[in-house]
Amino acid sequence: MTRPWFETIFDERYPDLFAPLEGDAEEEVEGIHGFLSLPAGAAVVDLGCGRGRHAVPMARRGYRVTGVDISDTMIRMARKYAEREGVEVEWVQEDMRTFCRRGAFDLVLSLFTSFGYFSDAENQAVLDNIGNSLRKGGTLLLDLRNAGKGLSRLEDQDKTIGVPLGRLRMSVRFDRRTMRAKAEHTLERADGIRISSAFDVRIYSMEELMEMLGRAGMEVKDFYGSLTGDPFTDESTRMVTLAIRTGF
Ligand SMILES: C[S@@+](CC[C@H](N)C(=O)[O-])C[C@H]1O[C@@H](n2cnc3c(N)ncnc32)[C@H](O)[C@@H]1O
Numbered sequence: 001m002t003r004p005w006f007e008t009i010f011d012e013r014y015p016d017l018f019a020p021l022e023g024d025a026e027e028e029v030e031g032i033h034g035f036l037s038l039p040a041g042a043a044v045v046d047l048g049c050g051r052g053r054h055a056v057p058m059a060r061r062g063y064r065v066t067g068v069d070i071s072d073t074m075i076r077m078a079r080k081y082a083e084r085e086g087v088e089v090e091w092v093q094e095d096m097r098t099f100c101r102r103g104a105f106d107l108v109l110s111l112f113t114s115f116g117y118f119s120d121a122e123n124q125a126v127l128d129n130i131g132n133s134l135r136k137g138g139t140l141l142l143d144l145r146n147a148g149k150g151l152s153r154l155e156d157q158d159k160t161i162g163v164p165l166g167r168l169r170m171s172v173r174f175d176r177r178t179m180r181a182k183a184e185h186t187l188e189r190a191d192g193i194r195i196s197s198a199f200d201v202r203i204y205s206m207e208e209l210m211e212m213l214g215r216a217g218m219e220v221k222d223f224y225g226s227l228t229g230d231p232f233t234d235e236s237t238r239m240v241t242l243a244i245r246t247g248f
Contacts, residue, residue, distance in 0.1 A: 048114030
């Protein structure tokens with residue numbers, strides 16, 4: 001049986017293909033830290049933590065951090081990063097569709113579009129796990145692309161940008177029937193080597209997210225245009241949902 005895309009593309013190629021699109025994680029963590037006023041030593045889980053871009057700087061600020069990712073390659077990179085930085089992070093290689101620790105966390109982070117990869121029922125299960133893993137009053141920060149703008153304007157897009165390693169071609173095919181975006185990234189390196197990967201992500205509207213989060217015992221406080229709490233506008237690149245665990 002072929003493995004689903006999200007089990008295969010997050011490997012050694014990922015940083016070359018996606019780093020040019022990433023924000024500065026140190027700045028983002030500084031923003032989160034200032035924006036949320038978390039208690040000192042708060043318990044934080046980064047779901048789909050990748051190579052620890054945010055988990056490590058969060059740990060450096062004294063938070064008790066758990067990083068969860070399905071990819072052994074990403075967890076290996078994250079572990080090395082934490083070792084280099086001399087910080088303690090608990091790394092867990094697990095599927096976010098099953099990861100759940102009742103009431104264990106003050107903050108759940110889901111950053112740089114690490115949500116929406118599965119069927120609607122499975123995406124809801126991820127939110128249910130998040131709701132169950134948060135203590136009452138705990139916070140979820142869900143960082144997704146703004147579906148109303150740019151590459152994800154709910155329509156097909158093709159774009160090529162120059163990146164340090166060569167040229168990065170990005171194509172998005174949006175299916176209005178399934179509300180899923182299939183994005184293909186191809187890096188044509190200056191040395192002639194081509195690497196590519198393809199994403200398939202469900203694009204949720206604000207209304208859908210509010211409903212799904214409500215079902216998972218969370219209440220949306222607001223939508224922001226960045227991880228630092230900038231107001232959300234049609235032109236925002238990101239759509240950051242801040243939700244609080246209420247109760248069932
Ligand atoms: C777009 S990357 C973002 C990584 C990280 N949040 C960042 O900002 O660099 C999504 C991450 O989710 C992980 N992932 C994909 N499917 C997953 C699953 N079912 N359970 C847990 N992690 C998963 C991938 O391995 C990858 O590291």
